[in-house]
Amino acid sequence: MAHPRLSLNQWTTRRWSLPEAIDGCARHGIGGIGVWREKLAEVPAAEARSRLEDAGLTVTSLCRGGFLTDTTTHTTALDDNRRAVDEAVAIGADLLVLVMGGLPNDSTDLAAARTAARNGLDALAPYAIDAGVRLALEPLHPMYAADRCVLSTLRQAVEWAEPFAPDAVGVCVDTFHIWWDPDVGQAIAEIGSADRLATYQVCDFLVPLPADVLLGRGYVGDGVIDFESLTRSVAATGYDGFVEVEIFNAEVWADDPDTVLTTVSERFDRLVAPYL
Amino acid sequence: MAHPRLSLNQWTTRRWSLPEAIDGCARHGIGGIGVWREKLAEVPAAEARSRLEDAGLTVTSLCRGGFLTDTTTHTTALDDNRRAVDEAVAIGADLLVLVMGGLPNDSTDLAAARTAARNGLDALAPYAIDAGVRLALEPLHPMYAADRCVLSTLRQAVEWAEPFAPDAVGVCVDTFHIWWDPDVGQAIAEIGSADRLATYQVCDFLVPLPADVLLGRGYVGDGVIDFESLTRSVAATGYDGFVEVEIFNAEVWADDPDTVLTTVSERFDRLVAPYL
Numbered sequence: 001m002a003h004p005r006l007s008l009n010q011w012t013t014r015r016w017s018l019p020e021a022i023d024g025c026a027r028h029g030i031g032g033i034g035v036w037r038e039k040l041a042e043v044p045a046a047e048a049r050s051r052l053e054d055a056g057l058t059v060t061s062l063c064r065g066g067f068l069t070d071t072t073t074h075t076t077a078l079d080d081n082r083r084a085v086d087e088a089v090a091i092g093a094d095l096l097v098l099v100m101g102g103l104p105n106d107s108t109d110l111a112a113a114r115t116a117a118r119n120g121l122d123a124l125a126p127y128a129i130d131a132g133v134r135l136a137l138e139p140l141h142p143m144y145a146a147d148r149c150v151l152s153t154l155r156q157a158v159e160w161a162e163p164f165a166p167d168a169v170g171v172c173v174d175t176f177h178i179w180w181d182p183d184v185g186q187a188i189a190e191i192g193s194a195d196r197l198a199t200y201q202v203c204d205f206l207v208p209l210p211a212d213v214l215l216g217r218g219y220v221g222d223g224v225i226d227f228e229s230l231t232r233s234v235a236a237t238g239y240d241g242f243v244e245v246e247i248f249n250a251e252v253w254a255d256d257p258d259t260v261l262t263t264v265s266e267r268f269d270r271l272v273a274p275y276l
Numbered sequence: 277m278a279h280p281r282l283s284l285n286q287w288t289t290r291r292w293s294l295p296e297a298i299d300g301c302a303r304h305g306i307g308g309i310g311v312w313r314e315k316l317a318e319v320p321a322a323e324a325r326s327r328l329e330d331a332g333l334t335v336t337s338l339c340r341g342g343f344l345t346d347t348t349t350h351t352t353a354l355d356d357n358r359r360a361v362d363e364a365v366a367i368g369a370d371l372l373v374l375v376m377g378g379l380p381n382d383s384t385d386l387a388a389a390r391t392a393a394r395n396g397l398d399a400l401a402p403y404a405i406d407a408g409v410r411l412a413l414e415p416l417h418p419m420y421a422a423d424r425c426v427l428s429t430l431r432q433a434v435e436w437a438e439p440f441a442p443d444a445v446g447v448c449v450d451t452f453h454i455w456w457d458p459d460v461g462q463a464i465a466e467i468g469s470a471d472r473l474a475t476y477q478v479c480d481f482l483v484p485l486p487a488d489v490l491l492g493r494g495y496v497g498d499g500v501i502d503f504e505s506l507t508r509s510v511a512a513t514g515y516d517g518f519v520e521v522e523i524f525n526a527e528v529w530a531d532d533p534d535t536v537l538t539t540v541s542e543r544f545d546r547l548v549a550p551y552l
Contacts, residue, residue: 108502110455143419145456146483146500156458179386180421182432207422211487224422226384 002265003273007032007060009201009246010039012264013257018043020257022055028261032060032242034097034201037087045090052091059093060242061136061172061199068120069101069113069150077101081124088133095198096128097136097172102147113150118160121169129168136198137161138172141180143213154178154187161196170198173234174246176205176217179225185233192237200234201244202227202272210250217248220267231275243272278541279549283308283336285477285522286315288540289533294319296533298331304537308336308518310373310477313363321366328367335369336518337412337448337475344396345377345389345426353377357400364409371474372404373412373448378423389426394436397445405444412474413437414448417456419489430454430463437472446474449510450522452481452493455501461509468513476510477520478503478548486526493524496543507551519548 008030010021018039025033033052040048040062052059065084068077081098088096100117103110121135128135137157140149151157154171161169171191178184191197204223209216220227245264252260284306286297294315301309309328316324316338328335341360344353357374364372376393379386397411404411413433416425427433430447437445447467454460467473480499485492496503521540528536 103500108500110500110502111505114458141419142417142456143485143489146481152456153458180418180428182390182429205422209419209489213419213485213489224379224384224386226386229387 001029002031003268004031005241005243005273005276006030006265006268007034007058007242007244008261008264009034009061009063009244010036011063012245012247012252013260014253016257018048019051022051022057024257024261025057026055027258028265030261030265031056032058032244034061034063034244034246035059035091035093036063037084040087040091045087049091058242059091060244061095061097062088062091062093064097064099065124065135066098067101068124069117070104071116072104074116074120078120078123082127085128085131085133089131094132095134095136097138097199099138099140099149100151102145102150110145110150117150121160125164125168134167134198135169136172137169138174139177141177153181153183154191155183158187158190158194158196161194166195170196172199172201173197174201175225175227175230176203179205179230184230188230188233188237192239197234197237197239199241199244200239201246203245203247215248215250217246219247219252219263220245220271227271228275231272235276243268243276277305278307279544280307281517281519281549281552282306282541282544283310283334283518283520284537284540285310285337285339285520286312287339288521288523288528289536290529292533294324295327298327298333300533300537301333302331303534304541306537306541307332308334308520310337310339310520310522311335311367311369312339313360316363316367321363325367334518335367336520337371337373338364338367338369340373340375341400341411342374343377344400345393346380347392348380350392350396354396354399358403361404361407361409365407370408371410371412373414373475375414375416375425376427378421378426386421386426393426397436401440401444410443410474411445412448413445414450415453417453429457429459430467431459434463434466434470434472437470442471446472448475448477449473450477451501451503451506452479455481455506460506464506464509464513468515473510473513473515475517475520476515477522478544479521479523491524491526493522495523495528495539496521496547503547504551507548511552519544519552
């Protein structure tokens with residue numbers, strides 16, 4: 001049996017369809033799953049929900065909405081985000097992770113992109129609140145600030161969440177993105193004090209990074225992150241929810257997903273669970 | 277003639293020896309040069325100094341010392357840093373740039389590496405003060421936190437510099453490393469208020485990054501950085517020194533260095549100088 005707080009973020013087993021990932025979690029005794037919309041789209045939502053329920057799986061997040069930095073596509077992006085909220089409701093997920101988006105094409109106006117993202121959040125939040133789906137702001141590593149996410153630190157995420165109720169907008173703490181931050185311990189404590197720690201995601205930071213830096217995420221223990229100190233900071237906030245393992249890595253994706261889950265579970269038991 | 281505040285960081289023209297770079301600056305009317313120790317080592321220091329003086333070049337920095345995060349090699353590293361201070365004196369450079377170093381081999385203890393770096397700075401500073409050489413702490417982009425520099429933000433650099441007099445320890449503001457920081461404007465203002473803005477380096481951040489992320493630096497204007505807002509922040513501090521152009525880029529290095537200097541100078545005039 002896997003640790004009771006382990007959740008599989010399904011992009012870790014990207015080769016698997018959602019039904020295959022659900023069956024895989026069952027085989028490995030994993031109790032939570034972070035569902036990706038790309039995989040959910042392949043299955044009727046009602047079927048997905050009944051499969052998830054039959055397997056006794058908690059949906060720990062739906063990944064993902066966001067991409068709200070381009071004012072020229074704001075309306076389309078907001079429509080898509082509202083659909084994401086609907087999908088979360090349909091499968092019983094109470095959390096939607098948001099990746100806010102990078103600089104619009106040919107723009108270098110980072111301040112404007114950040115303002116657009118905050119305006120998008122303003123526009124989306126009421127719909128999510130009505131639906132009972134919490135939004136999780138995920139700061140991404142600064143190396144993705146231009147092409148993926150202008151929200152770059154936990155402190156910045158706290159600031160962006162502040163106008164909203166804690167159960168409306170929380171923060172996703174992903175070790176890969178925030179381990180380097182000189183303020184990380186204090187920032188996690190502040191997120192906890194504000195009741196905004198929405199989810200904790202773990203994977204390691206590989207050195208050297210691969211050619212595609214998006215795929216520099218490794219199994220816990222294969223990189224440079226100190227999981228003890230980060231996990232202790234999260235535990236100190238009182239967070240008692242699931243911990244998602246989310247790995248983007250070409251070699252992991254090429255491997256047999258059952259082998260991957262065995263490694264994920266073993267590393268979690270040894271390097272994360274003791275500090276939860 | 278190049279802009280009077282343009283300085284060539286000589287790693288931009290890596291194919292050139294120091295004498296060649298000095299001659300190149302003269303041909304292009306560039307008045308400042310950031311010297312690298314690897315290039316200086318190929319020339320007797322007295323000869324280097326007289327060539328620099330004959331060309332009327334201001335040495336805007338010596339690059340670089342640091343790499344003080346590994347306690348097992350601290351003594352050796354400190355010796356090397358003291359030699360770097362001596363070299364700065366020998367060529368009339370009043371600024372030594374420090375890159376503090378990454379995690380020691382197989383360590384994930386980022387906090388310990390940061391403490392070691394600060395202890396190293398404590399040990400080095402008196403020697404540099406006696407020699408009249410200012411140390412410039414350079415925060416590097418967080419994607420290098422593991423393998424190159426555990427000093428990751430301008431705010432952290434201000435904190436590390438604080439125990440020392442402003443003319444003993446300053447901060448190097450390099451656009452590539454800090455452009456993404458949500459606090460960048462305020463941090464530059466704080467550095468200015470503390471009289472610690474030691475040098476301003478410019479180059480662009482390329483997207484996508486190349487396979488070796490160390491080489492993701494491009495000509496000003498080729499990437500995603502808003503040079504107007506950063507340069508205005510620097511100017512608002514009252515900084516009136518040279519601005520170094522420092523580009524690590526395989527294509528730039530492969531090109532004819534005179535062509536490179538023409539591009540460097542043209543981009544500087546158009547995209548940096550108007551905001552100085």
